[in-house]
Amino acid sequence: MACKIQKRLSLRRRRLHILQVLTNSNNANKNSIAKSTFLHIHKLKLALENVKREYESLIATRREYISLLNNVKDNKEVKIEKIKEGTFKVKVTCEKGGEKFVAILETFEKMCVNVEQARVSCENGFSMEAIIVAEDENLDVRDVNEALLKAIGK
Incomplete structure (x- = not known):
């Protein structure tokens, strides 16, 4: 005890x-x-x-x-390089949301442009690289640029 x-x-x-x-x-x-x-x-x-x-x-x-x-960075960017007469390399980057890809393809259709090759990514926003061939060889880089900016701005 x-x-x-x-x-x-x-x-x-x-x-x-x-x-x-x-x-x-x-x-x-x-x-x-x-x-x-x-x-x-x-x-x-x-x-x-x-x-x-x-x-x-x-x-x-x-x-x-x-x-x-x-808010500061402007996510809409379109770069277009002319490869040869009537053929362009297009790079588009913008924020996610909406139907950007569909709008871009509709714009290509309105411009009478054929897409030969395309690569699309939606990882950090929407981005697309494409090689396009215009049926009308009088198409200018500025025309394509303005049309794509309108398409991704919708």
Whole structure:
């Protein structure tokens, strides 16, 4: 029986010593250690709340920054290179959404242009590269450019 009591007392002393070390308490009094432990836990809670507030602030700043970047850059871009008479290489990039591909193909049809080869991607916005051949060899780069800008602007 006395052995169990001694084990309990030594276990309590060990726990109090651990709390005393963790909280940097100089007092060996049980109440003093409990108060300093409570104070230490309270300080840790305040520090955690401060870190959470700072994290939320950083996330909000990041969202605002990304929003501003999305508004600033003009995503509509059309590049046209003339390969030979009546043949063009077309590169179109713009933001996702809408039926851009269908509008571009309808524009090619209105201009009487045949698409020989095309590659389309919708990974980071809409992008398309195509080689087109005009039935009418009088077609100009400016005409194609204006027509495509109107098509992706719809």
